[in-house]
Amino acid sequence: MDTHSKPPKLMDRVKATLRVKRYSLRTEKTYCYWIRFFIRFHGIRHPAGMGGSEVHAFLEHLAVERHVAAATQNQALNAIVFLYRHVLEQPLGDIGEFSRAKRPRRLPVVLSHEEVIRVLSQLSGPMHLMAALMYGAGLRVTEACRLRVWDIEFERQVLTVRSGKGDKDRTTLLPPSCMVSIQQRIAEAQNLLNRRLENGQVPVTLPHALDRKYPNAGLSLAWQWLFPSSKPCFVPFGKVVLHHIHTSAVQKSVRQAMRAANLPRPGSCHTLRHSFATQLLSRGTDIRTVQELLGHKSVETTQIYTHVLGSGFAGVRSPLE
Incomplete structure (x- = not known):
């Protein structure tokens, strides 16, 4: 053998x-x-x-x-x-010049504050809160889904985004109007944790090797998801864990809310983040500050929003007027 x-x-x-x-x-x-x-x-x-x-x-x-x-x-x-x-650890060799797919220059779809409020009125519960954070804090949909209890600082009114795009951490605004709903989510996370501890200790998923370094971290309140999945799942390493809500569920709910709000143009979860940026810029917020809040690597990425503001940007008006 x-x-x-x-x-x-x-x-x-x-x-x-x-x-x-x-x-x-x-x-x-x-x-x-x-x-x-x-x-x-x-x-x-x-x-x-x-x-x-x-x-x-x-x-x-x-x-x-x-x-x-x-x-x-x-x-x-x-x-x-x-x-x-x-x-493979072998040289790839010269690829040479190949046809590049064209990258069209498109301006992002943004909503007015009134339109966002109409969209939010079509949502309830966790979906309403996540949409409110995408607009009120400039979060990507994945960042909203991955929020944990310890990411919230009520006293400083700060929300920490951990391992965002590019695996970078950043802080952004914690909208005061969301605080009561977040506190309710934390209370629900505590209740869910208590039930899981009583019925077999199913931990939440943890980043990298943290579960090996701190075996009980997944059973502490600080690491619980604000928006957990409805049931545990298997991860590639063979463990049963509780993951956060899937982004597709949030995207579907927001798209339905936008249709129900009868918006003049279609939108998505990212439209709420775009609207966050344009609202801040139209109110005179420094573009570097907006860049940091959004977590953009380059200010050139943030500058795209100046092109959709029209006459509202920095008080500029057409000379014809």
Whole structure:
């Protein structure tokens, strides 16, 4: 009998490497999708036997034949570069010049304060609070879903976003009008925690290796989700844990609320974040402050909102008027 264990399969190696480097589960799923797509595109050939020319052909196919967005093409390229650099540990070779998917310049859809209030009036319970925080604190939908009890500072009226886009932490505004609802969510989190402790101690998911360093952290109130999932789930490491509410559920509720509010143009969860930025700028808030509150790496990203403000930006009026 052969006692030697088989070497791990390629996709198992990809997942293991992503987890060692602490990539998010969402990124893991995305990278695995594009790596499988790349392999299938070249007839199930092993990537170790391919190189720059095959990557070039794949990226050309995405742009020319599938007409993917620029961000999608870049995502596929990042996944393949990760595969060669960190998993196969072999040089990718020269990819050469390939057709770049066009990145259209589009202005974000924003709502007036009155329109946002109409949308919020169509929501209730946790969905209302999450939408209010996306507008009142400039949160992304994933950031709202991932809020924990310890991220809230009532005295300072500060909300901390941990491991946001780019794995960066930042602080932003805690709207006073949301405080009572958040306190109710914390009370509900305590009650839910008590019930879980009585029925088998199902912990919440924790970042990175924190559950190994502090085994009981997932059973403390500070680490509980403000917006937990309705039932526990299995994570890739074989544990049963309580995760936060899924972003798709929030996105669906907000889209339905926007339709019910009879808005003149369609919107999404991100529209609420866009509206947060434009409202602050129209009221004279310094653009650098808005940049920090949004968590933008570059002020150029924040400047896009100055183009949708029209005559309301910094009190500027048309010379014709």
